[in-house]
Amino acid sequence: MSDLFSKFDALIAEREALMSTGIRDPFGIVMDEVKSPTEAVIKGKDTILLGTYNYMGMTFDPDVIAAGKDALDQFGSGTNGSRCLNGTFRDHMDVEEALKEFYGTKYAMVFSTGYQANLGLVSTIAGKGDYIILDADSHASIYDGCFLGNAEIVRFRHNSVEDLEKRLGRLPPEAQKLVILEGVYSMLGDIAPLDKMVAVAKKFGAMVLVDEAHSMGFFGPNGRGVYEEQGVEADVDFVVGTFSKSVGTVGGFVVSNHPKFEILRLVTRPYVFTASLPPSVVATAATSIRKLMHADNKRGHLWANVHQLHGGLKKLGFRLPTETAESAIVTVLLDDQEQTAAMWNKMIELGVYVNMARPPATPTGVFLLRCSLCAEHTPEQIDTVLARFAEAGRAVGAIA
Amino acid sequence: MTDRAAITEAVAAQIEPFNKKGVALTDTTTFQHDLEWDSLTVMDFVAAVEDEFDILITMNMQAEIETVGQLVDTVEKLQSK
Numbered sequence A: 001m002s003d004l005f006s007k008f009d010a011l012i013a014e015r016e017a018l019m020s021t022g023i024r025d026p027f028g029i030v031m032d033e034v035k036s037p038t039e040a041v042i043k044g045k046d047t048i049l050l051g052t053y054n055y056m057g058m059t060f061d062p063d064v065i066a067a068g069k070d071a072l073d074q075f076g077s078g079t080n081g082s083r084c085l086n087g088t089f090r091d092h093m094d095v096e097e098a099l100k101e102f103y104g105t106k107y108a109m110v111f112s113t114g115y116q117a118n119l120g121l122v123s124t125i126a127g128k129g130d131y132i133i134l135d136a137d138s139h140a141s142i143y144d145g146c147f148l149g150n151a152e153i154v155r156f157r158h159n160s161v162e163d164l165e166k167r168l169g170r171l172p173p174e175a176q177k178l179v180i181l182e183g184v185y186s187m188l189g190d191i192a193p194l195d196k197m198v199a200v201a202k203k204f205g206a207m208v209l210v211d212e213a214h215s216m217g218f219f220g221p222n223g224r225g226v227y228e229e230q231g232v233e234a235d236v237d238f239v240v241g242t243f244s245k246s247v248g249t250v251g252g253f254v255v256s257n258h259p260k261f262e263i264l265r266l267v268t269r270p271y272v273f274t275a276s277l278p279p280s281v282v283a284t285a286a287t288s289i290r291k292l293m294h295a296d297n298k299r300g301h302l303w304a305n306v307h308q309l310h311g312g313l314k315k316l317g318f319r320l321p322t323e324t325a326e327s328a329i330v331t332v333l334l335d336d337q338e339q340t341a342a343m344w345n346k347m348i349e350l351g352v353y354v355n356m357a358r359p360p361a362t363p364t365g366v367f368l369l370r371c372s373l374c375a376e377h378t379p380e381q382i383d384t385v386l387a388r389f390a391e392a393g394r395a396v397g398a399i400a
Numbered sequence B: 001m002t003d004r005a006a007i008t009e010a011v012a013a014q015i016e017p018f019n020k021k022g023v024a025l026t027d028t029t030t031f032q033h034d035l036e037w038d039s040l041t042v043m044d045f046v047a048a049v050e051d052e053f054d055i056l057i058t059m060n061m062q063a064e065i066e067t068v069g070q071l072v073d074t075v076e077k078l079q080s081k
Helices: A004-019 A062-075 A090-103 A114-125 A140-148 A161-169 A194-203 A261-267 A279-292 A296-316 A337-350 A379-395 B003-018 B039-053 B068-079
Strands: A033-036 A039-042 A045-049 A107-111 A131-135 A152-156 A177-182 A207-211 A238-242 A252-256 A329-334 A355-357 A367-372
Touching: A045 A379, A062 A090, A062 A279, A090 A107, A090 A252, A090 A279, A107 A114, A107 A261, A114 A140, A114 A177, A114 A207, A114 A238, A114 A252, A114 A261, A131 A140, A131 A161, A152 A161, A152 B039, A161 A177, A161 A194, A161 B039, A177 A194, A194 A207, A296 A329, A296 A379, A329 A337, A337 A355, A337 A367, A337 A379, B003 B039, B003 B068, B039 B068
Parallel strands: A131 A152, A131 A177, A177 A207, A207 A238
Antiparallel strands: A033 A039, A039 A045, A107 A252, A238 A252, A329 A367, A355 A367
8 A cells, every 4th residue: 555654665674674684673662771971781680881872971970960860859840832933941051051161152052962963053044145165074964954944055165265265256256145054073073174164164154063072071172072183263153063972962053253143032933833942951061061171081081092993993903094193083995784783783682782873864875883982991801892893804704 | 979868877887886785776766765875875866966967966955856857847946957
């Protein structure tokens, strides 16, 4: 029978074929217990978590948990409302203060998720007749923000300064423009040449939005992100970030110095027409953000872990997209869906959780396993992970 | 050769490296069904066409372009601007 679901038939068939090979569902993992930022129990097996984006390991920080419990006791389990109506409590204001302290900006606006932060900002600030120029490998939330809005959308080849400049040069000079970049691209873990790209954007009079979701806490002197590390803070108009990675809870935000920024609270639909974050969430986020301002030790551990894993995988003979580790994401490239699924399955059986990704989520048709490091991983855990990568890689023929 | 014929020829040359199955091209050849291109191939192809003709085909315009003929029309229109 044909109905609205018929369009998914090919995907359903592909999925059934994959599952019939006897592997576990890579997109249906359940963690029955979470013991720490780096360990969980999955189907009764102790598993090292190597794909959670819990970069700074803040999820079990005692101060963070205490702040959440206090807020639950004092303010209840939820807000029942929009930030614009009854959904702004003391700690929503406090977490925005914490963000302003962390980023050194005049304004900060918190959304219910990182996805909504991009969706809201992108769809609202660029309107009909304006142009958005974005990297082809941009995150889905950026693309969806483009599709929700009415601006003209122009893509340039991933991380190509030349391609960006060419396209900016073809736009009407009088048109308003927004260039959207990411500090770290989450599939391959490569970083952007923001110093060059932001300079080009400014040459053509464009405003610049940088998504720093995957860099908070461990890039730049104050941990603000790749844009801080590369010294372009003064020329970035909007920084988008998330609480669901380094901060260790859920939520999204935009920080800016634009003098008219506050008007966005009234005109951004994904901000207005949804309930605000629960008080416990914003209280944990505020505490975590303030601790991240002084987390030099964690930062050191995280980078040491990154180098240990990247170097170890390279030595084992795996194919990695970047010659050296550029971020806390270390990706292993594989040949095809079958090998990638088999390798992922072997890793989960051996007690290591990594992410499996395939096109269209990945660029240029690549199949990959993605690892993200945590400051709380121990060198012994990384050694264990490497031994298991070696075993799984040999079993599926990914390495000799 | 008319302008349109010249553009058609140049567009065909850009399609060639992405035409893995050697599908014969006419004005009504579709990118999605006949050439079986995914969104990533489309991205690469559009960038190549933009650079060939020194134009911009926004994603908004791309949504309206399904066939080779429609692409040629778009290029013709953008070039005459």
